[in-house]
Amino acid sequence: MGRPTLFDGQQEVVSVRNLWAGYDHRVVLEDVNLSVKARDFIGIVGPNGGGKTTLLKVLLGLVRPMRGEVLVLGEPVLEGRRHIGYVPQLTTVDSDFPISVRDVARMGRLQERGLLQPYTAEDDRIVEDALLRVDMLDQRGRPFGDLSGGQRQRVYVARALATEPSILLLDEPLVSVDPRVSSSIYSLLKKLNESVTIVMVSHDIGAISSHVKSVGCLNRQLFYHGGDRLTPEMLELAYQCPIDLIAHGVPHRVFPEHGGKGDLA
Amino acid sequence: MIESIVEALQFGFMRNALVTGLLVSVACGVIGTFVVVKRIVFVSGGIAHAAYGGIGLGYFLGVDPVLGAIGFSLLAAVGMGAVQRRTGERADTLIGVLWAIGMATGIVLVDLAAGYKADLMSYLFGSILAVPSSDLLIMVVLDLLIGVVVAMFYKELLAISFDEVFATVENVPVNAIYLVLMGLVALTVVMLMRVVGLILVIAMLTIPAAISGRFVKDMKRMMVVACGLGMLFTTGGLWLSYFLNLTSGATIILFAGTAYLLVLGVQGLVDRVRTTRDRTSA
Numbered sequence: 001m002g003r004p005t006l007f008d009g010q011q012e013v014v015s016v017r018n019l020w021a022g023y024d025h026r027v028v029l030e031d032v033n034l035s036v037k038a039r040d041f042i043g044i045v046g047p048n049g050g051g052k053t054t055l056l057k058v059l060l061g062l063v064r065p066m067r068g069e070v071l072v073l074g075e076p077v078l079e080g081r082r083h084i085g086y087v088p089q090l091t092t093v094d095s096d097f098p099i100s101v102r103d104v105a106r107m108g109r110l111q112e113r114g115l116l117q118p119y120t121a122e123d124d125r126i127v128e129d130a131l132l133r134v135d136m137l138d139q140r141g142r143p144f145g146d147l148s149g150g151q152r153q154r155v156y157v158a159r160a161l162a163t164e165p166s167i168l169l170l171d172e173p174l175v176s177v178d179p180r181v182s183s184s185i186y187s188l189l190k191k192l193n194e195s196v197t198i199v200m201v202s203h204d205i206g207a208i209s210s211h212v213k214s215v216g217c218l219n220r221q222l223f224y225h226g227g228d229r230l231t232p233e234m235l236e237l238a239y240q241c242p243i244d245l246i247a248h249g250v251p252h253r254v255f256p257e258h259g260g261k262g263d264l265a
Numbered sequence: 266m267i268e269s270i271v272e273a274l275q276f277g278f279m280r281n282a283l284v285t286g287l288l289v290s291v292a293c294g295v296i297g298t299f300v301v302v303k304r305i306v307f308v309s310g311g312i313a314h315a316a317y318g319g320i321g322l323g324y325f326l327g328v329d330p331v332l333g334a335i336g337f338s339l340l341a342a343v344g345m346g347a348v349q350r351r352t353g354e355r356a357d358t359l360i361g362v363l364w365a366i367g368m369a370t371g372i373v374l375v376d377l378a379a380g381y382k383a384d385l386m387s388y389l390f391g392s393i394l395a396v397p398s399s400d401l402l403i404m405v406v407l408d409l410l411i412g413v414v415v416a417m418f419y420k421e422l423l424a425i426s427f428d429e430v431f432a433t434v435e436n437v438p439v440n441a442i443y444l445v446l447m448g449l450v451a452l453t454v455v456m457l458m459r460v461v462g463l464i465l466v467i468a469m470l471t472i473p474a475a476i477s478g479r480f481v482k483d484m485k486r487m488m489v490v491a492c493g494l495g496m497l498f499t500t501g502g503l504w505l506s507y508f509l510n511l512t513s514g515a516t517i518i519l520f521a522g523t524a525y526l527l528v529l530g531v532q533g534l535v536d537r538v539r540t541t542r543d544r545t546s547a
Contacts, residue, residue, distance in 0.1 A: 084434070086434050107427070110436075
């Protein structure tokens with residue numbers, strides 16, 4: 001396939017250096033640095049309006065950086081994005097749209113089959129395999145609009161997998177699905193993480209941080225140290241106000257021991 | 266009744282009118298489906314009205330107004346398409362302005378044109394009863410052209426209609442494909458102009474596809490059903506106008522529009538009955 005092998009766990013798959021980005025003259029991201037290694041599972045949290053969506057758009061080549069360099073598998077974004085499987089938020093699609101589950105997933109083959117090239121039997125095989133991996137193969141003939149939120153999310157993941165990505169990029173994957181569904185999506189992502197690198201953004205700190213390997217905080221600036229813990233400083237810097245780190249209902253692993261705030265502040 | 270139908274079919278203009286209705290229904294079923302699912306009804310309306318500028322240009326230059334309309338509507342399609350892509354939320358204002366400028370240009374050019382302007386109203390309100398046989402051939406060609414282009418770019422057209430951001434990330438040339446779609450809308454508008462007139466074009470572009478979309482959940486099937494409904498509306502409307510002695514374009518639209526409202530009403534009623542029954546049985 002001509003794709004770099006990812007057996008080296010230290011290979012850098014996404015590299016963001018001194019990135020400044022925004023719209024017109026409004027800066028949204030300020031000097032962001034991020035290095036994603038192969039097989040990472042990174043969650044990026046932050047307040048709404050903190051730049052999560054902008055960071056995703058930069059990684060997808062939808063927003064051009066004002067300054068700085070972004071490489072995906074060593075290539076500029078517009079070339080490198082072919083290695084990215086993008087899973088958008090659920091809210092972006094009209095649920096009356098007349099399309100079947102299979103046809104949605106098959107859009108993952110669009111860049112492999114350019115203009116005037118019909119989909120092939122190989123495409124169908126890859127799409128069926130992707131649907132099987134998200135446990136949606138038996139639903140392939142159903143109208144996409146008839147599915148539940150969690151099922152649609154799975155189809156989006158299948159569509160991203162059909163691109164045969166090295167990196168999965170997820171935008172708020174668990175917004176508008178109930179907790180039971182979200183835990184099943186997490187276990188799916190965990191399984192997928194055995195072969196692909198995953199980067200996801202969310203505004204829900206509790207949900208994201210209990211499942212990912214490492215977390216970062218984004219609010220104009222990115223606070224990310226590659227660790228699996230959100231420190232009070234990171235949250236305070238990101239949210240610009242002291243965050244009370246009482247970890248009730250939130251997995252303890254993410255936070256320092258109770259009372260840690262005092263020790264670290 | 267059968268006798269009068271047979272009698273009507275003796276007239277060449279009536280036969281041409283029926284064939285025109287069928288030919289136009291193909292284009293409006295296929296393109297109308299995209300107009301409805303991609304929600305570009307407003308832009309399509311803009312293209313239709315701006316096409317009147319081409320009619321005026323045709324009169325002014327002394328060429329076939331239909332050729333003028335084809336050129337002008339393609340130009341309007343590209344212009345409005347580009348405007349919609351570039352200028353974010355104020356695009357609808359700008360399209361509204363272009364829509365009016367196109368029409369006003371047509372009116373002024375007709376004023377400036379020399380000579381007799383007999384069938385001007387027919388472009389605004391349709392003239393399905395006055396379609397010469399030579400125009401039927403043009404419609405066949407346009408149908409084929411629309412069919413071939415849609416078949417060639419079907420997977421890209423579907424992709425930009427469903428999820429444009431994903432299509433962009435997959436390196437689909439979304440802007441070019443969008444302009445192709447706009448161009449197809451323009452050609453369909455010119456064909457429909459014959460049947461119902463520029464002012465009512467938007468109804469025939471949306472109603473068959475909108476009804477179809479309420480019953481089928483697959484794009485290709487939606488196109489086929491919309492084509493069939495278009496044929497039903499044009500043929501049925503034509504006969505109604507013949508027997509009731511009414512303007513054919515408007516009768517076709519009223520027939521189609523009534524059907525749409527009936528479908529909405531009946532479906533709403535069925536839904537309500539179903540939910541109350543579910544509630545009482547639960």
